[in-house]
Amino acid sequence: MESILGFAQDHGQSRAHSESMARPASSRTVFVNGRFLGQRITGIQRYAREVLAELDEILAAGEGNGINIRVLTPRGISAPVFRAITVEPCGRFEGHLWEQWDLPWRVRDGLLFSFCPTGPFVKKRQVVTVHDTSVSRIPTAFSRRFRIWYELVVRSIIRRSPLTVTVSRFSAGEIAECYGIEPGRLRIATEGWQHLNRVSPDTGILDRHNLAGKAFALAVGSPTPNKNFSAIVQALELLGTAAPCCVAAGTVDPDVFRVARFAPNAIVRVGYVSDEELKALYQSASCFIFPSFFEGFGIPPLEAMACGCPVLASKTPAVREVCGDAALYFDPNRPDELARLLHDVFADPELRRRLSAAGLEQAKRYSWREGARLNLKFMEEALCRS
Structure with a gap:
């Protein structure tokens, strides 16, 4: 350490x-x-x-x-x-x-x-x-x-x-x-990330949003311009009919942040979730997307790695510092790069397995x-x- x-x-x-x-x-x-x-x-x-x-x-x-x-x-x-x-x-x-x-x-x-x-x-x-x-x-x-x-x-x-x-x-x-x-x-x-060890996954959130047994990508955070959720929307649009389902968890504080606007129905919004629900989402997702323009650390990708969820993250310095070689990276200004990674991860089970194993090892360092x-x-x- x-x-x-x-x-x-x-x-x-x-x-x-x-x-x-x-x-x-x-x-x-x-x-x-x-x-x-x-x-x-x-x-x-x-x-x-x-x-x-x-x-x-x-x-x-x-x-x-x-x-x-x-x-x-x-x-x-x-x-x-x-x-x-x-x-x-x-x-x-x-x-x-x-x-x-x-x-x-x-x-x-x-x-x-x-x-x-x-x-x-x-x-x-x-x-x-x-x-x-x-x-x-x-x-x-x-x-x-x-x-x-x-x-x-x-x-x-x-x-x-x-x-x-x-x-x-x-x-x-x-x-x-x-x-x-x-x-x-x-x-x-x-x-x-050890707070997740104290809770059991609440899979009810999967049933409520028709996600049980479904392959999906997950994003967690406040939908503000800095979190760059619009890059996910654009990547999904580029993939067209080949686009996977993408779930976004989190809320926004209107008194502090300016709310970003997304294309209608581009992302399934599940709102603010409990730790139990979040753990269920991490464990069930095919990959986790973290497209932020700027971070000081980045707990969500660390949580995802600790749950064995493959991570796709932006090339922001703090996130690369935390995730090391255990994630796949894309330029947050290049939705096409994210689209390519999404395609590769969903098409290749062995790639998902390698990323999951690398993430579990990386999480042990924190x-x-x-x-x-x-x-x-x-x-x-x-x-x-x-």
């Missing part, structure tokens, strides 16, 4: 460990921004929940060098039950107002750690996790109001933070370039536990540096 995270800067962590042993217990507390616990689970929320759960397991096992984690949330949020991590509802507000007013007041001089990219604008002693730079690189995929707010808050925070966390070597380079942060203050964690251990190191370092 260390080779995957080669960009991460490890200098200073041994010094952080020795210095932390001399600190009083109260200074070993890390406050976690728990606003994400009240949000619908998409990629960032998935990362935050899974890393936090693994951190709880690590601390409950007596590891962590005495670090105490307290998750702060708005009141009324249903939080998981942890063994070693404390959850503390606080404040009077919710949403952005809670994060910008109640949260910094409660933390005051403590260290605040966020698994998401936003935090209190006025808080200096904090670490955020910037998953990608899509707001800067793909501005048309976001509303103007959201772009202004995001750029203001995130730029301000990471320029004052002792360090900033991200999830891939590609994203680290992008953050350094877009936000002017020196690489020495960037740290790289990782993501995983885990939420490793991501949690890395974040724990970053918390310890931030305690000493801030």
